[in-house]
Amino acid sequence: MKRKTGQDRSITQTWRPQTQAVRGGTARSEYGETSEALFLTSGYCYDKAGDAAARFAGEQDGMTYSRLQNPTVQMLEERIALLEGAEACRTMATGMAAMTAVLLCQLQAGDHLVGGRAAFGSCRWLTDTLLPKFGIATTIVDARDPQAFLDAVKPNTKVFFFETPANPTMDVVDLKAVCDIARERGITTVVDNAFATPALQRPMEFGADVTAYSATKMMDGQGRVLAGAVCGTEDFITNTLLPFTRNTGPTLSPFNAWVVLKGLETLDLRIRRQSENALKVGAFLEGRVPRVLHPGLVSHPQHELAMRQMDACGPIFAFEVEGREQAHGLLDALELVDISNNIGDSRSLMTHPASTTHSGVAEDKRLEMGVTEGLLRLNVGLEDVADVIEDLDRALGRVGL
Numbered sequence: 001m002k003r004k005t006g007q008d009r010s011i012t013q014t015w016r017p018q019t020q021a022v023r024g025g026t027a028r029s030e031y032g033e034t035s036e037a038l039f040l041t042s043g044y045c046y047d048k049a050g051d052a053a054a055r056f057a058g059e060q061d062g063m064t065y066s067r068l069q070n071p072t073v074q075m076l077e078e079r080i081a082l083l084e085g086a087e088a089c090r091t092m093a094t095g096m097a098a099m100t101a102v103l104l105c106q107l108q109a110g111d112h113l114v115g116g117r118a119a120f121g122s123c124r125w126l127t128d129t130l131l132p133k134f135g136i137a138t139t140i141v142d143a144r145d146p147q148a149f150l151d152a153v154k155p156n157t158k159v160f161f162f163e164t165p166a167n168p169t170m171d172v173v174d175l176k177a178v179c180d181i182a183r184e185r186g187i188t189t190v191v192d193n194a195f196a197t198p199a200l201q202r203p204m205e206f207g208a209d210v211t212a213y214s215a216t217k218m219m220d221g222q223g224r225v226l227a228g229a230v231c232g233t234e235d236f237i238t239n240t241l242l243p244f245t246r247n248t249g250p251t252l253s254p255f256n257a258w259v260v261l262k263g264l265e266t267l268d269l270r271i272r273r274q275s276e277n278a279l280k281v282g283a284f285l286e287g288r289v290p291r292v293l294h295p296g297l298v299s300h301p302q303h304e305l306a307m308r309q310m311d312a313c314g315p316i317f318a319f320e321v322e323g324r325e326q327a328h329g330l331l332d333a334l335e336l337v338d339i340s341n342n343i344g345d346s347r348s349l350m351t352h353p354a355s356t357t358h359s360g361v362a363e364d365k366r367l368e369m370g371v372t373e374g375l376l377r378l379n380v381g382l383e384d385v386a387d388v389i390e391d392l393d394r395a396l397g398r399v400g401l
């Protein structure tokens with residue numbers, strides 16, 4: 001058993017999160033390597049035909065095929081589960097593969113889902129386009145208001161699905177209030193926790209059933225690989241999610257899993273420093289632009305709620321200028337901060353959601369979500385924050401702000 005999990009859960013579970021981020025899930029091979037080994041293999045060999053038969057029958061421990069199991073991928077899954085405080089985790093090739101799998105694995109024609117309005121563009125495509133195509137009805141609500149979830153519940157409602165803080169307007173959802181509404185009615189709550197990660201917010205502590213991640217963002221954190229993850233109970237992961245993913249195959253590459261393992265070792269350090277930097281940049285922008293949407297600032301209408309459920313607010317926030325022309329002008333005037341739609345990177349990156357990440361969302365829906373023509377989303381990195389502020393100061397001056 002030691003080789004399979006490498007660690008005794010009864011011990012690792014007592015470790016504090018920062019210890020888990022560095023050591024959780026490590027399973028050493030017979031070489032006793034210090035850093036996690038990269039098992040870049042698609043398949044596995046058996047000593048005897050009977051061993052193969054026993055493994056396929058589930059009567060013998062061991063791996064059969066990397067769509068189903070891989071030692072490097074398993075180390076990452078165990079580490080994320082420990083960080084989340086979840087019984088189990090399965091990783092996916094991308095965040096969107098995780099979101100698609102976590103919804104399709106538990107919904108069928110005739111079911112109903114309630115989704116948060118402010119969301120990643122592709123998540124809105126899932127709720128607005130994909131699910132209805134297969135006979136799954138969806139209602140989209142302003143997730144800042146728990147009562148809106150309650151009002152949307154129908155007898156066939158199976159899932160609540162939302163992000164907090166939400167991309168890109170930084171709407172915050174009251175986790176406890178919304179999860180309580182779901183619990184009382186046997187509805188499964190799925191929280192896309194990509195912005196905060198378990199380092200800053202653990203939705204299960206507030207009653208969430210399932211958390212889903214784009215590990216591409218803060219978990220890798222250095223802009224290298226795409227990855228996704230889903231955490232839940234052993235029962236949910238094994239009996240609901242696994243039958244779907246084992247047969248449809250959105251499997252994470254062992255190489256990408258290894259990169260994310262390395263990323264997790266520094267997650268806590270990075271996200272805390274980036275959160276501090278983002279707060280400083282947000283405070284600077286407050287005096288210069290018409291509107292700053294940052295839950296860590298007291299000016300944010302949901303500041304108190306955010307601070308109740310999060311340790312810090314993360315590296316990402318949004319702000320508004322006059323319109324698309326000024327927004328594009330500001331981006332073009334930047335010398336240090338890159339124009340890029342990625343987030344969670346250790347580099348400062350800025351994008352104009354209406355013409356990039358959310359350009360696929362219909363204009364009326366975009367405006368309803370708060371994605372205006374003047375909205376810009378900023379990911380504050382690990383550079384010296386004084387350099388980032390100087391770059392923004394100069395670029396704002398260029399567009400008359």
Ligand SMILES: *Cc1c(COP(=O)(O)O)cnc(C)c1O
Binds near residue numbers: 095
């Ligand atoms: C980026 C992102 C996704 C999608 O993740 P990928 O890894 O790009 O597929 C989903 N949800 C949120 C909140 C995101 O920021």
